[in-house]
Amino acid sequence: ARIGGVMQSEPPLATTKSLRLTAQLQSEWQKAGINFRVMLVGESGLGKSTFTRALFRPYVPEQQMSEDERISRDPIRARTTKIHEIVHDIENDGYPIEFTVVDCPGYGDSMDSTSWIDAIVKYITSRFEQHYVASASPPVNGASNGLQRDGLVHVCLYFIAAHRLKGIDIEFMQRLEKHVNLVPVIAKADTMTIAERDSFRRLILSELRHRDVRIFELEDPHPSDAPPSGPMRVGTTAPPPFAVCAAEDGNRVYPWGVCNVEDPSHSDLSVLRSMLFATSMLSAKRRTLQLYEEAYAADRRRREHAQSLSQSR
Ligand code: GDP
Numbered sequence: 001a002r003i004g005g006v007m008q009s010e011p012p013l014a015t016t017k018s019l020r021l022t023a024q025l026q027s028e029w030q031k032a033g034i035n036f037r038v039m040l041v042g043e044s045g046l047g048k049s050t051f052t053r054a055l056f057r058p059y060v061p062e063q064q065m066s067e068d069e070r071i072s073r074d075p076i077r078a079r080t081t082k083i084h085e086i087v088h089d090i091e092n093d094g095y096p097i098e099f100t101v102v103d104c105p106g107y108g109d110s111m112d113s114t115s116w117i118d119a120i121v122k123y124i125t126s127r128f129e130q131h132y133v134a135s136a137s138p139p140v141n142g143a144s145n146g147l148q149r150d151g152l153v154h155v156c157l158y159f160i161a162a163h164r165l166k167g168i169d170i171e172f173m174q175r176l177e178k179h180v181n182l183v184p185v186i187a188k189a190d191t192m193t194i195a196e197r198d199s200f201r202r203l204i205l206s207e208l209r210h211r212d213v214r215i216f217e218l219e220d221p222h223p224s225d226a227p228p229s230g231p232m233r234v235g236t237t238a239p240p241p242f243a244v245c246a247a248e249d250g251n252r253v254y255p256w257g258v259c260n261v262e263d264p265s266h267s268d269l270s271v272l273r274s275m276l277f278a279t280s281m282l283s284a285k286r287r288t289l290q291l292y293e294e295a296y297a298a299d300r301r302r303r304e305h306a307q308s309l310s311q312s313r
Contacts, residue, residue: 019059019092019277033096035149036281037127039180041120041172042159044106046187051159051246052101054261055273060088060099083123102153117172124179127152128296152292154284155216155276156180159187160241163196165204174213179295181216181284183276184208189243189267190252190259197243204241215240218275219283242268 040048053065065088088099104120131152156176160169176182184204189197208215218240245252245259245267252259261267276284 019095019097019281033098033149034281034285035098035100035151036277036285037100037102037151037153037155038276039102039104039120039124039153039156040159041104041156041176042106042185042187043161046106046159046161047246048103048106048157048159048187050248051185051187051244051269052103053248054246054250054269055276056088056099056101058273059090059092059097059277061090064088064090083119098149113168113172117175121175121179124153124176125296128179128292129300131292132297132300150285150289152285152288153180154281154288155183157183157185159185160204162186162188162191162243163200165200165207170207170211170213173208174211177214179291181287181291182214183216183218183272184241185272186241186243188245190245190254192243201239201241201243216284216287218272219279220275239268239271242272244269244272 038052040052042048056065083102083104086101086103088101090097090099102123104123105116131150134151158169158173158176173182173184186192186197186200186204192200245261246269247259247261250261252261259266262270264271
């Protein structure tokens with residue numbers, strides 16, 4: 001079910017550290033753990049890096065986050081120039097988890113938009129190919145090549161600039177959704193009024209529907225058949241797309257007030273975090289395998305078969 005609205009008095013699940021993995025995972029995976037790969041795509045300067053640090057903050061110790069940043073990031077953090085992966089090994093609810101953040105180059109800097117999207121799709125397909133090869137060979141050390149450690153990209157957060165849905169955004173999401181679970185995100189939502197945010201959400205959804213772009217339906221951590229626990233619904237529309245704001249220290253301080261990025265009435269950050277990690281991690285992985293089958297594996301097997309036929313002639 002999609003989330004039906006955000007109750008102000010109900011704290012989102014992921015303000016706690018728990019990912020509620022026992023509810024999602026089979027116990028035999030407890031020892032091996034799982035991996036989860038999140039890709040960030042969008043124009044540079046939209047706040048992707050700031051947002052990602054805020055997203056993972058409850059799970060990845062701050063010190064580990066800055067060590068990983070030092071190892072894998074360019075010295076100029078404000079500009080993302082090539083696809084790079086940041087791996088966070090953590091333990092949650094007794095499960096080892098490997099979170100990988102795939103930070104993609106933002107177009108608008110050194111890259112033109114076509115080579116930008118080609119590079120990103122190529123990266124996702126290279127992961128499909130690796131999975132194809134790994135699935136054909138026997139598991140190493142009894143580890144499974146299946147769902148828990150699959151090396152695929154499980155979710156793509158696509159960042160759209162507040163107020164500005166561009167043709168190119170729709171075009172890119174249309175290409176990406178065939179390969180990856182697409183989750184559209186409105187960046188820097190603190191620059192929009194509630195009315196602007198809601199009509200922008202409707203605009204994005206109607207454009208995506210019009211072009212048959214499928215978005216990944218995240219599961220609601222507070223299903224709508226649960227008794228309502230707060231009187232106030234914030235806004236008139238609900239995510240998706242998720243309208244987020246982020247800050248390094250949790251607050252954005254303005255001359256007229258403070259935006260608390262964890263407060264669901266200010267930002268969908270905590271709601272997105274709950275939906276992504278505490279309820280939908282496993283379904284995202286399952287759907288990734290379906291997309292791999294549809295977008296890659298079936299065709300790859302056909303090509304391999306045709307090749308072996310022509311060689312045997
Ligand atoms: P990236 O290039 O997409 O990774 O963007 P950065 O995370 O480096 O952020 C670019 C600039 O936007 C920085 O000055 C951030 O402080 C600012 N920023 C990040 N998140 C937000 C937000 O939610 N709202 C606003 N208004 N500014 C933000």
